[in-house]
Amino acid sequence: MTKIQTFSRIISLVPSQTELLVDLGLKSKLVGVTKFCVHPKNLRKEVTVVGGTKQVHFEKIKALQPDIILCNKEENTLEMVLELEKIAKVEVSDVNTFDDALKLIKYYGELFDTTSSANKLIAQIHANRTKFQVKRTQIPRKKAAYFIWQKPYMVAAKSTFINAMLEEAGFENVFNSKFRYPEINFNTPELQKAELILLSTEPFPFNAEHVQLFKAEFPDKKVLIVDGEMFSWYGSRLIKCFDYFEQKKLII
16 A cells, blocks of 8 residues: 655745645645745744845755655746755645645645545635626626736736636736736737726736836826735635635626
């Protein structure tokens, strides 16, 4: 009989996956996280911070003696993953769709023997999603552009989890014909088609000053600051996103 491997020393280098691990009841097994793992609030005071998502302290990670390190294809670099594989087992997620996110929750439940918690989480997400979709279908879809960066301006396009969440929220992404995170400018044709311009709080922290700048440039469009975590964090954050979409009245 094949022995099932158990993991008691986990390092997570992806903020949304860190939050998921905690919500699956695995907080006590976390020995290392990134400086961007801000949920739950006090976690970075209780667990060793090993760096960011693009650069980490390999010696610090090695000293923690992890038996598994969790990464993500988009968040972490290939060079980093290859170096980490010399230290411990590395799992690299690749989440680009809503179904990908649910599959990851299910997989972590199986991998870390928390299947019951994972199934409850998935069931709650499905319930919240269904409730929101009933209301969403009654409202015409609006064309939107979702900005993630300034200098250069960058937007979320197809083959991204953000694009999937724009769809979930009831938007038609005007950049859906482009790939991943294209650089654009104010004269880019697709941008002219947008009814709404969504400025994310992360990774670039757009603020009220940027809203005024965009409104001056596009007086005929609605410009909003939106919580980047609700559009780009997968895992247990999905429980909260549909209430956020409704409270923010994004689709009205």
